[in-house]
Amino acid sequence: MHHKGIDKLHDLHYFGEFGGVNPSISDSSTYTFLSAKTMFDTFEGNTEGCYLYSRHSSPSNLYLGEALAALEGTEAANVFASGMGAIAGVVMQICNSGDQIVSSRTIYGGTYALFKNFLPKFDINSVFKDITNLKAIENSITANTKMIYCEAVSNPLLEVADIAALSKLAKKYGIPLVVDNTFSPLSIPAAELGADIVIHSLTKFINGSSDCVAGAVCGSSAFCLSLKDVNDGAGMLLGSTLDSLRAASILKNMRTLHIRIKKHSENALFLASKFEADGLKVVYPGLASHPGNKTMKRQMHEAYGFGGLMTVDVGSLEKANALMEMMQKANLGYLAVSLGFYKTLFSAPGTSTSSEIPLEEQKAMGLSDGLIRFSVGLDQNIEHTYQKMKGCMQRLGILASDSVLSTS
Numbered sequence: 001m002h003h004k005g006i007d008k009l010h011d012l013h014y015f016g017e018f019g020g021v022n023p024s025i026s027d028s029s030t031y032t033f034l035s036a037k038t039m040f041d042t043f044e045g046n047t048e049g050c051y052l053y054s055r056h057s058s059p060s061n062l063y064l065g066e067a068l069a070a071l072e073g074t075e076a077a078n079v080f081a082s083g084m085g086a087i088a089g090v091v092m093q094i095c096n097s098g099d100q101i102v103s104s105r106t107i108y109g110g111t112y113a114l115f116k117n118f119l120p121k122f123d124i125n126s127v128f129k130d131i132t133n134l135k136a137i138e139n140s141i142t143a144n145t146k147m148i149y150c151e152a153v154s155n156p157l158l159e160v161a162d163i164a165a166l167s168k169l170a171k172k173y174g175i176p177l178v179v180d181n182t183f184s185p186l187s188i189p190a191a192e193l194g195a196d197i198v199i200h201s202l203t204k205f206i207n208g209s210s211d212c213v214a215g216a217v218c219g220s221s222a223f224c225l226s227l228k229d230v231n232d233g234a235g236m237l238l239g240s241t242l243d244s245l246r247a248a249s250i251l252k253n254m255r256t257l258h259i260r261i262k263k264h265s266e267n268a269l270f271l272a273s274k275f276e277a278d279g280l281k282v283v284y285p286g287l288a289s290h291p292g293n294k295t296m297k298r299q300m301h302e303a304y305g306f307g308g309l310m311t312v313d314v315g316s317l318e319k320a321n322a323l324m325e326m327m328q329k330a331n332l333g334y335l336a337v338s339l340g341f342y343k344t345l346f347s348a349p350g351t352s353t354s355s356e357i358p359l360e361e362q363k364a365m366g367l368s369d370g371l372i373r374f375s376v377g378l379d380q381n382i383e384h385t386y387q388k389m390k391g392c393m394q395r396l397g398i399l400a401s402d403s404v405l406s407t408s
């Protein structure tokens with residue numbers, strides 16, 4: 001099956017003000033009007049093609065939004081100053097006091113903290129369930145439920161949500177399915193599969209150079225416009241506006257997303273297969289041993305693979321820490337949170353990105369102490385990387401030293 005979004009993205013063709021091959025960056029916070037009447041109409045939200053103030057919209061942000069809508073196959077997309085800005089905007093737009101969110105229990109730590117600790121201040125409460133258990137999800141839906149929330153491939157355990165089945169469920173109850181697709185751009189066509197709203201942290205794969213923070217919401221024109229409403233739009237009023245310079249640089253990086261994702265996936269599959277064969281406990285959706293492998297295969301675009309994230313359990317936090325330090329010293333990657341960078345990034349989720357999740361809950365969801373999350377980089381010679389990583393693991397006794405060390 002061919003990816004329609006990538007064709008649409010490639011067909012987007014912008015010229016700069018002086019015929020440049022990149023669109024001009026709008027270097028202004030505010031915009032002039034030739035007539036006072038047009039300014040009034042723009043405030044009312046009914047003048048197409050006029051800019052008012054850059055917190056509302058700017059040419060650079062609209063270009064990037066258009067590209068993201070093309071990628072996800074939605075009518076529209078709005079960009080935000082961060083992934084959390086996008087998530088908070090969506091939730092605050094849809095939920096009123098007294099409402100409830102039915103959420104996957106394995107979600108990004110920041111999202112979990114927002115839902116669990118912050119939103120209850122506004123009497124918006126969340127229940128956290130195993131997203132692969134459709135019965136548990138359905139049983140949690142009440143008259144107050146305003147959305148089903150999940151990640152297409154979850155952080156950090158890489159659980160795969162059955163988006164088509166969840167969408168059916170959401171439709172049955174007349175609520176939107178909101179999917180954070182940060183881990184699986186291009187691989188999983190979330191909107192095509194039935195997600196009503198697709199969120200991205202652009203900070204990760206879509207930008208791909210770990211030099212900025214940004215987010216996006218892809219959805220219907222009506223929803224995206226409502227977020228921008230000057231009177232009651234969460235995007236407009238909560239103020240997490242992306243800067244135009246950043247929007248422009250992200251758009252440029254996005255042009256190589258398809259090539260990068262293929263390489264991230266190819267490298268991650270290689271390492272995951274090798275380490276599993278070596279006897280380590282590896283979690284990667286591309287492995288037959290992964291419980292979400294079938295679901296992933298059913299809904300993915302094969303050309304883009306199973307994604308760049310994998311986890312390896314090395315037994316204990318001490319070993320995990322020692323291995324990460326050793327790998328960093330060996331220039332194999334960086335001991336850092338986040339993902340989607342050209343170099344490999346590794347971190348222990350229990351003590352970093354998922355530390356917002358209480359220990360008992362971490363245990364219940366299978367987040368063990370010795371878990372290392374790898375965002376596998378774009379290494380050209382991944383066999384060489386594998387041999388070096390394996391050497392580190394052998395030195396630390398995580399893997400037994402084999403007598404027939406490969407020389408490749």
Ligand SMILES: *Cc1c(COP(=O)(O)O)cnc(C)c1O
Pocket residue numbers: 082083084085108110111151155180182183201202203204213214215
């Ligand atoms: C990083 C991340 C976020 C938050 O995005 P920021 O850009 O850091 O605000 C949300 N969801 C997932 C899955 C993420 O990995």
